[in-house]
Each structure stands twice: as C-alpha cells, then as structure tokens.
Amino acid sequence: MSTYDDHPAAGNALGGFLRARRARLRPEDMGIPSSGRRRVPGLRREEVATLAGVSTDYYTRLEQGRERHPSPQILDAVARALRLDDEAVAHLYRVAGPATRRTRPAQRTERVAxxxxxxxxxxxxxxxxxxxxxxxxxxxxxxxxxxxxxxxxxxxxxxxxxxxxxxxxxxxxxxxxxxxxxxxxxxxxxxxxxxxxxxxxxxxxxxxxxxxxxxxxxxxxxxxxxxxxxxxxxxxxxxxxxxxxxxxxxxxxxxxxxxxxxxxxxxxxxxxxxxxxxxxxxxxxxxxx
Missing domain, CATH: 3.30.450.180 (Beta-Lactamase)
Known part of the structure; x- marks a missing residue:
C-alpha cells in the first residue's frame, strides 16, 4: 500500500513538496555534470544539499520529515536551490511551519454575508x-x-x-x-x-x-x-x-x-x-x- 505524504492532511507535506520540486529540475540546467544513468528524474538529494549549502544528511531529514523546525535561512537556501518562485516560497514556509497538534476540524459552515x-x-x-x-x-x-x-x-x-x-x-x-x-x-x-x-x-x-x-x-x-x-x-x-x-x-x-x-x-x-x-x-x- 502506498502512502500519500503529499496529501494536505498527512504529516509530511514538506517532504512531498521538496521531492516533487527537485524532480522537475534537470542537472544540466543547474550546471551539474550528468554522469551515468540516473535512477530518479531531476536532481539527487545530495545535489540539492550542495546547492543549498547544507549537509546531505540534514536535507534528507527535511524530506523525510525528521527535521521539523528548519530556520528561515535554511528555507531560503533550499528555495534558491530549487529555483522556487515567490508563491512557491510562500507555500514552502507554510508547509514547513510547526505542526498543530490535535487540530479540530472546522465545524462552521461558510456563509456569504x-x-x-x-x-x-x-x-x-x-x-x-x-x-x-x-x-x-x-x-x-x-x-x-x-x-x-x-x-x-x-x-x-x-x-x-x-x-x-x-x-x-x-x-x-x-x-x-x-x-x-x-x-x-x-x-x-x-x-x-x-x-x-x-x-x-x-x-x-x-x-x-x-x-x-x-x-x-x-x-x-x-x-x-x-x-x-x-x-x-x-x-x-x-x-x-x-x-x-x-x-x-x-x-x-x-x-x-x-x-x-x-x-x-x-x-x-x-x-x-x-x-x-x-x-x-x-x-x-x-x-x-
């Protein structure tokens, strides 16, 4: 059974977003020499980590949802590495924010005044x-x-x-x-x-x-x-x-x-x-x- 960590209600929306965005970047567009056959499309984790100036272990923990509180400086660096536009950067900050525990679903019906x-x-x-x-x-x-x-x-x-x-x-x-x-x-x-x-x-x-x-x-x-x-x-x-x-x-x-x-x-x-x-x-x- 597959897991849908990019579902908005799931606990690792940040990881799903990062994986999807690095899969869209071609190594040659980033000035990265491409050697050998790649098992996955886009950039590898270590390549994004290098571009962002962080360790591969840290970036891996971000994608896996094990690093829950990245700093604004880290998020900005990752955004630059992934070439995110302004709206994507804003979304990155939202999904990277601290999770709200035991959030009660809104019960109020939306009405137009x-x-x-x-x-x-x-x-x-x-x-x-x-x-x-x-x-x-x-x-x-x-x-x-x-x-x-x-x-x-x-x-x-x-x-x-x-x-x-x-x-x-x-x-x-x-x-x-x-x-x-x-x-x-x-x-x-x-x-x-x-x-x-x-x-x-x-x-x-x-x-x-x-x-x-x-x-x-x-x-x-x-x-x-x-x-x-x-x-x-x-x-x-x-x-x-x-x-x-x-x-x-x-x-x-x-x-x-x-x-x-x-x-x-x-x-x-x-x-x-x-x-x-x-x-x-x-x-x-x-x-x-």
Whole structure:
C-alpha cells in the first residue's frame, strides 16, 4: 500500500513538496555534470544539499520529515536551490511551519454575508461568485448561474473541472484551466492543511481523476489572482473573459471572483446576450414582486 505524504492532511507535506520540486529540475540546467544513468528524474538529494549549502544528511531529514523546525535561512537556501518562485516560497514556509497538534476540524459552515450577497446580485452585466477555502462556490449572481448552466457539479471549481463532462467543452484550453485550478487548491492546502473539506476533496479527486492525481503530484502553487479564460457556451459561442480575484476582508477565507470582457468586443456582446437570455422576468403591470 502506498502512502500519500503529499496529501494536505498527512504529516509530511514538506517532504512531498521538496521531492516533487527537485524532480522537475534537470542537472544540466543547474550546471551539474550528468554522469551515468540516473535512477530518479531531476536532481539527487545530495545535489540539492550542495546547492543549498547544507549537509546531505540534514536535507534528507527535511524530506523525510525528521527535521521539523528548519530556520528561515535554511528555507531560503533550499528555495534558491530549487529555483522556487515567490508563491512557491510562500507555500514552502507554510508547509514547513510547526505542526498543530490535535487540530479540530472546522465545524462552521461558510456563509456569504448579506451585504456581499447584495453586491453580487446588483451586478447584472458581469458574472461574479464567492469561493470558500476548498474552492467551493458559496454564492453566485444570476449571470454566473447562466455562464455555468451546463455543469452538473457546479458547487466546487475542482469537481467542475475534473469530474464534470461539460468541463472539456466549456474550457477551450482545458489543460491550462486544470493546471490553474490545482495550483490554487495546492495553495489553499498550505494555508489550511487541517481543513476537513479540503482533505476529503483531495482524496475524492485523487481516486476519481487520474488527471488530478498527475497535476497534484507536481506541487505547483499559484493563488487565484487573475487570468484570461477561453470559454465555449452553448448559447452565446466562444467568449474570452478575464477574471480578477479579491480577498474578502470581512471573511479572509473567502474570495470574490469577477469575470469581465473587453468592452466593444464580441466577447462583451456575448455576455450582454447571455444576460438578456437569462434576465429575470419583469413583474406584471400593477403587481409588485
């Protein structure tokens, strides 16, 4: 039976992350002469240790989870050796932090505050929704409902991407969408490794989706900030939308995601048409809602 030490709920998330990242580096890219056949892809432990300026024994203990309190100086050195970008460095620090013992899973249900809900509902021309810690969709406005109408797994971005057959039709660049979704989930795992919903979600997707397992093992880390989305919608064609993500200050575990189209483009016309097709019927004359 294999062990999944890169699972967010497991005790050696640091080791899984380090192994995955050194496996992605080629010796020739690091100026290391390659001699003989290598049993594993990427760099060897001793090569990372040399690049980081630490002993091979110490680095081995880091990967094996036997060194629980590396200093910031050690983490910075390892990050440089593995050529981590800023988000990956931040994730390294999170997973290397001291483990919280007997962490009680959060029991509170994530809810969207009424003022934020009203803000969403007031945006008639742009799809917008709120995400929770495990990238659950906590609330959507009417245009977001229309945009994602073809999905059956519409309550979580990862299930939508990996378990719903609509995803490959909806995302014209599914590979990029899948990579971004997993990288965002990996960041969420580092922010809240004890979150019960996140752990069960990773377990479910690992069982049901080989694509997810492959991407999860890469340990890419990237928060949802903003990027272009090439989409296909059965009713309005192929819009290109751009989203921006914002942390909700009153609920820091939540993110507000807003989609928009470049004004004056066919994509903007597509959003307008989608809004028209799914507009709320006006009340009959003489009657109030």
């Amino acid at each position: 009424p003022p934020l809900r009203r803000l969403l509902d007031g945006w008639n021309d742009t799809p917008a929704f709120v995400l929770g810690p495990s990238l659950d969709v906590l609330a959507r406005n009417r245009l977001a409902d229309a945009l994602f109408a073809g999905f059956t797994h519409s309550g979580n971005l990862l299930r939508m991407t990996f378990l719903d057959p609509e995803a490959h039709r909806f995302h014209r660049d599914w590979d990029r969408a899948a990579e971004s979704a997993v990288a965002a989930l990996r960041q969420a795992a580092g922010l809240g490794p004890g979150h019960r919903g996140l752990s069960s979600l990773v377990g479910e997707l690992s069982i049901k989706s080989p694509d997810f397992r492959t991407l999860w093992a890469r340990h890419d880390v990237r928060g949802k900030t903003g990027e272009a989305k090439l989409l296909h919608h059965a009713e309005v064609g192929d819009p290109e939308l751009h989203y921006e993500s914002f942390t909700v200050n009153s609920a820091p575990t939540q993110q507000l995601v807003v989609y928009q189209a470049e004004p004056g483009t066919p994509s903007a016309d597509a959003l307008t048409l989608l809004g028209t097709l799914h507009a709320e019927p006006a009340p009959a004359p003489g009657r109030t809602r």
